[in-house]
Amino acid sequence: MNWYVVYTKPKWEKKVAERLNEIGVVTYCPLVTKTSQWSDRKKTISVPLFNSYIFVQIEEKDRNKVFQIPGAVRYLFWLGKPAMVKDSEIEAIQTWLAAPATYEVSLDKWKKGDKIMLESGPFISQSAIIQEVKQNHYILILESLGCLLRIDKKED
16 A cells, blocks of 8 residues: 555644544554643653655555545645655654664764765765765765765763
């Protein structure tokens, strides 16, 4: 089955995913933990990684089942067709979210423009190009994901 991206009403991601699961649709709503501060207290909450988006795994013929649930607005389209997400991309998100917050990384021999293969962390086996080398951090371009990764240097 394919994974599709469903656009939801703002702040409805978790509710829509939960209700879709109840009617038998496989969903994935990636969550991150965040500490919010109000004037009188701090609270740790889980918020969606992607605002107003969830992933659903559903047969092409059953795609309209999603709209039985209040809060599901539409599918995300790419080049005139519903956007599909590969299993490997969903797994990459899950791996990244399950990874610990810090890693030991040694880059002292690398310089701007070098192409490297990441050997640990949530992006293991991804190739990257060193874009920037600063006194306290590195900026890498993750080629396959098309994004930037900042690696802070550890203070000794």
